[in-house]
Amino acid sequence: MNSVTLEVCSRERINxxxxxxxxxxxxxxxxxxxxxxxxxxxISGKRWDLLKVMTGAGPLTIREAARRMHRDVKAVHGDVHALLNAGLLQKTEKGRIVFPYDSVHVDFMLQAA
Incomplete structure (x- = not known):
């Protein structure tokens, strides 16, 4: 299974x-x-929904992603570009978008200040 972990961590841990x-x-x-x-x-609520729709789906057009989400193409277009800029989505040679993972794990800890 091709899985990705979205995490909150320090620069030191990344290094x-x-x-x-x-x-x-x-x-x-x-x-x-x-x-x-x-x-x-x-990863706002609507962008999380987009990732859920795209997880394991393979390359999609923005129009197809919007159709699957029952959302306006223009609104999904903005979310796609935000996720592309963050490195969460990728663009194929044919101009489709892809979230190249079959599963997502989100990992962060909230501690007392």
């Missing part, structure tokens, strides 16, 4: 993972955010 990967230790697939606020800003 540590990079160094271990550079030494040949498999790290898995991660997309990291600096804070929970940034994660929730990038």
């Amino acid at each position: 540590d993972r990079f160094l271990r990967a550079f030494e040949g230790e498999p790290q898995g697939q991660f997309i990291s955010f600096e804070s929970p606020e940034l994660l929730f800003k990038v």
